[in-house]
Amino acid sequence: MEVLQPILAHFNHWITIFLMVAGLYVVVARGNMIKKLIGLSLFQTSVYLLYISPGKILGGTAPIIGDNIEVYSNPLPHVLILTAIVVGVATLALGLGLVVRINEVYGTIEEDEIFTQEDDDE
Amino acid sequence: MESLINMVLLSLLAVVTIGVVRLRNLFAVIILGGIYSFLMASVLIVLDAVDVAMTEASVGAGISTVLMLTVLYMTRVEEAKPVHTPMLPIFVAGGTGAVLVYGTWGLPAFGLADTPINTHVGMAYMDLSIPDTGIPNVVTSVLASYRGFDTFGETTVVFTAGIGVLLLLRRGVSLARLRRKQQEEESKS
Known part of the structure; x- marks a missing residue:
């Protein structure tokens, strides 16, 4: 355990950054719109980790007040992220609605194919 | 553990x-x-x-x-299959990641109780919740009582998104019907 200490201290941050960067990569590099939305939600869930990890106190328990419990984790990040999750699914639904509409008009959800169709029309 | x-x-x-x-x-x-x-x-x-x-x-x-x-x-x-090489996205994502990892050196270590986030307002709710609201689950009392306006704003966002989805999809139905009608007329003439 002693050897792992310096890694454990920032491991959560590193994984958070990895998820964030993976989401960013998918949003920028992939042309498929469903894949783009999945990348966006990867990015979003990494933000949940970013908020919740610093609120954790080792040896603590969930912030529900009970007898004989001394240490609780921080409840405030939990509240903020609860709101973020619900707003996240709302924006995802709106994005998927747009994808359905784009598919109806262009017959495809690939960015490149839509661009070539647009170029052909001109 | x-x-x-x-x-x-x-x-x-x-x-x-x-x-x-x-x-x-x-x-x-x-x-x-x-x-x-x-x-x-x-x-x-x-x-x-x-x-x-x-x-x-x-x-x-x-x-x-x-x-x-x-x-x-x-x-x-x-x-x-993608038509572009993914070099630029890899560079952008990698660069962002490197800068962020550099930034973690300034952050407090995981699981400590005396960090700034764990010594201010968040922990004050732990002591206030029972006397103020009588609710043992502090997340609930903060969500619905202390920060009720946040939750109200959240409901507004979800409502707006719902309206947006309905408008998008309904318009799609009417457009598809219109196009089908046009095609039928074209095939007749």
Whole structure:
């Protein structure tokens, strides 16, 4: 355990950054719109980790007040992220609605194919 | 022990993420997304965020997956091969990641009680909740009482998104009907 200490201290941050960067990569590099939305939600869930990890106190328990419990984790990040999750699914639904509409008009959800169709029309 | 479980679950999360990024079959990607959400919920339980874990398991793994599968049913399952080289996105993502990792050296270590985030307003709610509201679950009392306006704003956002989706899809139905009518008239004449 002693050897792992310096890694454990920032491991959560590193994984958070990895998820964030993976989401960013998918949003920028992939042309498929469903894949783009999945990348966006990867990015979003990494933000949940970013908020919740610093609120954790080792040896603590969930912030529900009970007898004989001394240490609780921080409840405030939990509240903020609860709101973020619900707003996240709302924006995802709106994005998927747009994808359905784009598919109806262009017959495809690939960015490149839509661009070539647009170029052909001109 | 806590931090070890945390570490193992987070590593699994990273592996699933690699799968999500690399796979080209969208059905597999969406199912992996569901696995990702359940893993995230487990991590959140280890991090003591039980309310968030329940929401993530039901909304992230449940509703999101169903919505995505519905849209996938209406479109195409296989993702097209990319025409551009992914060098620029890799560079942008890698650069951002490097800067962020550099930034973590300035952050406090995981799990400490005397960090700024754990010594100010968040912990004050722990002492105030029972005398002010009588609710033992502090997350509930902060969500519905102290920060009720946040939740009101959240409801507004969800309502607006709902209206947006309805308008988008209804317009789609009427447009499709219009086009079909046009085609019928063209075929007649």
